[in-house]
Amino acid sequence: MEKFKKITIEDKEILGKYLGMRSHRACDYSVGNLVLWSEVYDTRYTIAEDMLIIMFRVDEKVNFSFPMGKGDLKKAFEWLFAYCEEQGIPFEMNIIEPDMFDEIENIYPGEFEIRYNRDHADYVYHMEDLKNITGKKYHGKKNHINKFLKTNEDWTYEPITDSNTEECIEMVKEWCVQNGCCEDKSKAAEICVLIKGLQLREELGMSGGIIRINGRIIALTMGERSGDDMFIVHFEKAFAEIQGAYPMINQQFVLHELSEYRYINREEDMGIEGLRKAKESYYPAFMAEKGILVRKEQA
Template sequence: MDFKPVRAEDKETINKYLQHVSSRSCDMSFAAIYLWKGFYHVEYVECEGMIVFRSNEEKTSFSFPLGAGDPKKAIDKLMEDCREKGIPLVFHGISREMEQYLEENYPGKFEVEFDRDIADYVYETQALIELKGRKYHGKKNHINKFNKTYDWSYEAITSENTQECLDMLKVWKSQNCAPEDLEKHAEICVSEASLKEREFLGLKGGLIRVDGKVVAFAVGEKIHPDTFCVHIEKAFADVQGAYSVINQQFLVHEAQDCKYVNREDDVGDPGLRKAKLSYHPAFLEEKGFAVYKES
């Protein structure tokens, strides 16, 4: 099978298949695939009316076939191709529905394991906007204190203020990135690209100013008819409440028409997990791996 790298000019081709995917996963958009293609070494192939992505990060793995075609035909071809190349067939980003499909069509042939570290946190949008009730009392206090302490404003990210966000990100990087933290550096590269290529990727952006200076920004997109996804969120930690305010205000201005907001995974980081749980997710969008067991 002739896999090829994901390029900007492939946007229309890839979206032709992704439009048939009904998923709240943060990974199921051209923007997410394009932004992370360098880190995960993503390639794709069109096969049996479907599209399959291949990731060559550490070990080779594949996306479940996506599109309007017959997944089984594409899976059978993948099995044959992997057999010829002497590599195991491993699917990444498997949902519960995909697990069920594999079991129905290949009973007992796939070993599926879900990874808590890569599960997306999905929240009710209005809950994060309104922050009602005792469970959000601390969050509401952070915002109230921010309102009293700072002269601040919100604005959409445009071509006129993008450079200010990039400048803010450069300072954020100097404060938060250790030289040996390759994943954090990859995240910064993705953040930069999301700002520079925001319009091409169809992303929305918002920022917070304090005394005229950008102290926080967020970038995201609608990934499902009822779900908005926040791909990037950055704020200066020394501006108390900035994270809470950009979290709320970005949704107020960009996601009011969506029932849910996906705030992505916690990558197994204990601090990040605690922070994401403190916002009380409606549910986790589970993702896992499926390994074909050769008989």
């Protein structure tokens, strides 16, 4: 594993350079996402054949990203095959988008197969839909927002800045207590990552927004640009007792900060029924599929 370096905030420039050389839609291929979750997934990277290759390790299982850069894709694959053989680990790639699989199939026809998992597909929306919330299909969302406006006259929206970051962190900690994070490892991990993101927001070029009621932060969201036309929303938290807080922060953030983008990626639902229902209710423009690539003899 010594050829792969652990990802830290110091690697943001080189990661951004290589990730920016290719069009992709998956939320996983963003600098902020890679840096913030590096401890959870033991995320590492290397530059081989002038191509960026990312390694993920979860529960002792290792897999790799699609090589990105200006180098020779086949040479990068051959380097990775040799590395896996040297380390005695099976070759497996993850976060492979359909067009990536097409390129692999062109180089190695019939040698690999891809397995897509609906739970891991990202929901990608038209910005205008999330901004305007108009039309019959958004009638329910509009009702939630109207109820919020009717019952909360003293509300304000503002972007996340250095001056309110500490308040945001305190709000997230309060949300954590209310939602039983101490008994749920995945929730606790996400909260730690979110707090780290708030602390590194400016360094990572991330942006976010908050809603206050009577001066108290009751909802926040944060994410980052991906490519020329898409923004990825990495985090969104609101207090459950405030009806309409989630659709309100969703719309207000897009309205105030994201009008320049064509698409908004709101990440996957992880197979959680309630989360899937909520994400589907916003009617995505498309799903950004991501698959696991294996050799056919491994299947």
